[in-house]
Amino acid sequence: xxxxxxxxxxxxxxxxxxxxxxxxxxxxxxxxxxxxxxxxxxxxxxxxxxxxxxxxxxxxxxxxxxxxxxxxxxxxxxxxxxxxxxxxxxxxxxxxxxxxxxxxxxxxxxxxxxxxxxxxxxxxxxxxxxxxxxxxxxxxxxxxxxxxxxxxxxxxxxxxxxxxxxxxxxxxxxxxxxxxxxxxxxxxxxxxxxxxxxxxxxxxxxxxxxxxxxxxxxxxxxxxxxxxxxxxxxxxxxxxxxxxxxxxxxxxxxxxxxxxxxxxxxxxxxxxxxxxxxxxxxxxxxxxxxxxxxxxxxxxxxxxxxxxxxxxxxxxxxxxxxxxxxxxxxxx
Numbered sequence: 072x073x074x075x076x077x078x079x080x081x082x083x084x085x086x087x088x089x090x091x092x093x094x095x096x097x098x099x100x101x102x103x104x105x106x107x108x109x110x111x112x113x114x115x116x117x118x119x120x121x122x123x124x125x126x127x128x129x130x131x132x133x134x135x136x137x138x139x140x141x142x143x144x145x146x147x148x149x150x151x152x153x154x155x156x157x158x159x160x161x162x163x164x165x166x167x168x169x170x171x172x173x174x175x176x177x178x179x180x181x182x183x184x185x186x187x188x189x190x191x192x193x194x195x196x197x198x199x200x201x202x203x204x205x206x207x208x209x210x211x212x213x214x215x216x217x218x219x220x221x222x223x224x225x226x227x228x229x230x231x232x233x234x235x236x237x238x239x240x241x242x243x244x245x246x247x248x249x250x251x252x253x254x255x256x257x258x259x260x261x262x263x264x265x266x267x268x269x270x271x272x273x274x275x276x277x278x279x280x281x282x283x284x285x286x287x288x289x290x291x292x293x294x295x296x297x298x299x300x301x302x303x304x305x306x307x308x309x310x311x312x313x314x315x316x317x318x319x320x321x322x323x324x325x326x327x328x329x330x331x332x333x334x335x336x337x338x339x340x341x342x343x344x345x346x347x348x349x350x351x352x353x354x355x356x357x358x359x360x361x362x363x364x365x366x367x368x369x370x371x372x373x374x375x376x377x378x379x380x381x382x383x384x385x386x387x388x389x390x391x392x393x394x395x396x397x398x399x400x401x402x403x
Contacts, residue, residue: 097195119182121160124197128218130245148210238285264305
């Protein structure tokens with residue numbers, strides 16, 4: 072008896088390995104997957120503007136990164152004794168305008184240099200609903216899209232649902248800029264399985280449908296674009312509320328792990344998978360907390376993993392195991 076529907080995922084023409092640079096941007100699901108890549112020692116830069124949900128904010132963030140835009144205090148607004156940017160998540164806000172500007176520009180500069188050399192760009196879109204700024208919004212051009220509401224008053228925003236043609240146009244413009252900036256980069260689109268229930272169940276489904284239609288429209292027209300079915304894996308494969316957190320909005324650990332394993336299976340080769348297993352073993356040993364760290368048994372444990380880690384470092388010189396080697400060497 073089958074309790075869920077499994078389907079094949081189209082593999083990449085060239086699989087991802089540890090020498091590739093991965094740039095991830097988009098919804099909170101981006102950060103879940105990005106964290107797993109980092110745990111397995113991939114080179115990753117994620118969400119340099121913070122979490123972004125809608126296609127307009129994602130496209131604007133990437134274009135500004137490509138153009139190496141530097142922000143000043145005039146780009147910010149003050150609310151609740153904190154300075155914010157309409158194009159950034161609240162993690163880039165600051166008690167002073169200069170504090171916020173410094174965080175934003177440091178992140179933007181790093182992202183510009185990284186994106187120039189990146190091999191893969193993962194874009195995870197969360198919602199086709201956008202919140203545009205009204206004439207009551209502080210330091211904002213009326214009609215522009217807010218990346219984050221920063222808990223501002225409701226009358227600072229107007230809500231509308233984008234249509235597939237609008238999403239295609241916005242993302243298409245961004246892809247044109249990206250193609251000139253980094254001609255060799257490959258773009259992998261995903262739709263976030265996080266359910267935006269604040270919009271209502273029906274409106275959440277309308278939104279996801281718009282994103283799916285637009286992304287596949289782009290993939291049919293342009294090369295070097297791919298689609299990873301994270302949304303479909305949760306909605307159509309697992310298809311059970313047991314795989315959501317208590318809020319019934321966010322996929323839980325088991326669901327995220329399932330999607331991660333599907334991604335790795337489809338997008339990496341046997342050698343990379345084998346290396347990841349060794350790295351996972353090193354991670355477990357690195358995080359191990361002994362009851363009696365000065366015992367000979369624990370010293371033997373550290374020595375065993377020190378040798379294993381040194382062997383991996385020697386074989387894969389482009390992966391940084393410095394912290395692990397330092398830890399395993401701490402009692403010698």
